[in-house]
Amino acid sequence: MNQIKKKKRGCVIRHDYYPEEKSVHREVIALSEIGLEIHVICLRGPDQASEEIVDGIHIHRVPLKREKGSIGRYLYDYLSFFLLASIKVTVLHLRYYFAVIQVNTMPDFLIFTTLIPRLLGAKTVIQMHEPTPELWTTMSGSHLLIFLLEFVEQISLNYAQRVFTVTEQLKETYVSRGANPDKISVILNVPDARLFESGDISPIPSGDDFRIICHGAIEERYGQDTIVEAASLVKDVIPGLRIHVLGQGTYVEKFVAQIKALGVQKYVYYLGWVTFSQMVLELRQADVGIIAQKSSPYSNLVHTGKMYDYINFGKAVIASRLTSVRAYFDEDSICFYEAGNAEDLARAILSLYHNPNKRQKLARNAASLYHKNYKWDHQRKIYQDVYRSLIGLGEDDATVY
Incomplete structure (x- = not known):
C-alpha cells in the first residue's frame, strides 16, 4: 500500500498587495514548484477579498491599505501591520503548521511576527530587498536614527535562520555591520520571464x-x-x-x-x-x-x-x-x-x-x-536550493502522491 505523503506548508509575509507585488509572486510560485503549499499574508486593497486562493496560493489579507505620508504615518502603518500579521500568522500556524515562514522587508522588524510560530518549530527566513539605514539617510538627509536602524537590522538578521538579499554589495554591507555571511544568499531582483x-x-x-x-x-x-x-x-x-x-x-x-x-x-x-x-x-x-x-x-x-x-x-x-x-x-x-x-x-x-x-x-x-x-532561472535555483536544505525537501517533494 502506497504511503500518502503529507505536503509541507510555508508562509510569506509582506507589507504590500498580492498578487500585484511581482517579487513576492515569483518567489511563492518558486516555492510551490518544490512542493510547498504556500500561504501569503498581505495588505487588503480595494475590492479584494480577505481570503482567497489564486493559482493554488492561499491569500490572507489583513484590513489595512498602504498609505504614503510622513515618517510618523509610515511607522503607524508598519506597527499596525506588524500587530495584525503577528496574530494572523500565529492563528494560521496553529491551524496549518508551517514548516517555514518568510518575511519580505520593509520594515526589518517584521521578521519578529514569526516569534510564536518559531517557538513552535517553524523555520524563519528574511528577504532583505533594501538597506533601511541607507534608504533613510537618502530620503531624509539625516543620520540621527542610523544607529537604531542598524541595530534593528542586525537583530533581525541574527534572528532569521536564513537571509536573502539582492546584491553582493548589500550582503557585504550587512556583514560589515556584524551579520553572519554563511546564512546570507544573494538573489538578484530580476523578473520572471514567464x-x-x-x-x-x-x-x-x-x-x-x-x-x-x-x-x-x-x-x-x-x-x-x-x-x-x-x-x-x-x-x-x-x-x-x-x-x-x-x-x-x-x-x-x-x-x-x-x-x-x-x-x-x-x-x-x-x-x-x-x-x-x-x-x-x-x-x-x-x-x-x-x-x-x-x-x-x-x-x-x-x-x-x-x-x-x-x-x-x-x-x-x-x-x-x-x-x-x-x-x-x-x-x-x-x-x-x-x-x-x-x-x-x-x-x-x-x-x-x-x-x-x-x-x-x-x-x-x-x-x-x-x-x-542573472536571469530568474538561475536565481530561482539558488532560492529553491536554500529552501530544500533548510526544511529537508527532496526532488520528489515537488510531486504530491
Whole structure:
C-alpha cells in the first residue's frame, strides 16, 4: 500500500498587495514548484477579498491599505501591520503548521511576527530587498536614527535562520555591520520571464521617433529631473525625441512643473500609472531605457528591477554609474553616465541616437550576460536550493502522491 505523503506548508509575509507585488509572486510560485503549499499574508486593497486562493496560493489579507505620508504615518502603518500579521500568522500556524515562514522587508522588524510560530518549530527566513539605514539617510538627509536602524537590522538578521538579499554589495554591507555571511544568499531582483510569455514582447519600430522609456516610482532620488534637464539639452538635435515616463510618486508635481519650466512638453511625456499591458506596449516601442538614479548610500548597494525589464525586452540601457551596477555590467553592456549629471546624460543619449549599431551591441551584450548569469532561472535555483536544505525537501517533494 502506497504511503500518502503529507505536503509541507510555508508562509510569506509582506507589507504590500498580492498578487500585484511581482517579487513576492515569483518567489511563492518558486516555492510551490518544490512542493510547498504556500500561504501569503498581505495588505487588503480595494475590492479584494480577505481570503482567497489564486493559482493554488492561499491569500490572507489583513484590513489595512498602504498609505504614503510622513515618517510618523509610515511607522503607524508598519506597527499596525506588524500587530495584525503577528496574530494572523500565529492563528494560521496553529491551524496549518508551517514548516517555514518568510518575511519580505520593509520594515526589518517584521521578521519578529514569526516569534510564536518559531517557538513552535517553524523555520524563519528574511528577504532583505533594501538597506533601511541607507534608504533613510537618502530620503531624509539625516543620520540621527542610523544607529537604531542598524541595530534593528542586525537583530533581525541574527534572528532569521536564513537571509536573502539582492546584491553582493548589500550582503557585504550587512556583514560589515556584524551579520553572519554563511546564512546570507544573494538573489538578484530580476523578473520572471514567464510573466511576459502570454503576450508579444517583440520590438515595435518607432519610425522617425527616438523613443526613450523610464518607468517606476517618481521620486527625486530616481533622477527624473536629470532626464528632463538632459532632454532640454538634446531636443534641438533630436527632433523626434520622445521620452515617456511612467509611474507615480511624491515627486510628480515638481517633475511635471519642471517639464513645463524647461519647455520640453513636446519631448517628455508623463503618462502616470499605466496597466501592465500598457507598460509592455511602451517597452516594446522604446529604443532605449534609462535608469537615472542619483548616487547615494542606498543606490550604490542595490539594482532597480526596471533595468532588467529593459534588458529582458532587448533594449539598450543608459544607467547612472553606480557601484552595484558596475559590479555586474561593464561598459560594453550598459551605456553609463555620471549620476545626476544632465550634461553627461545628454552625451549618452546623443551617442545612442547617432549610433544604432552601438544600441544593438549594448542590448546584445547585456542580454548575453543576463541570460548566462542573472536571469530568474538561475536565481530561482539558488532560492529553491536554500529552501530544500533548510526544511529537508527532496526532488520528489515537488510531486504530491
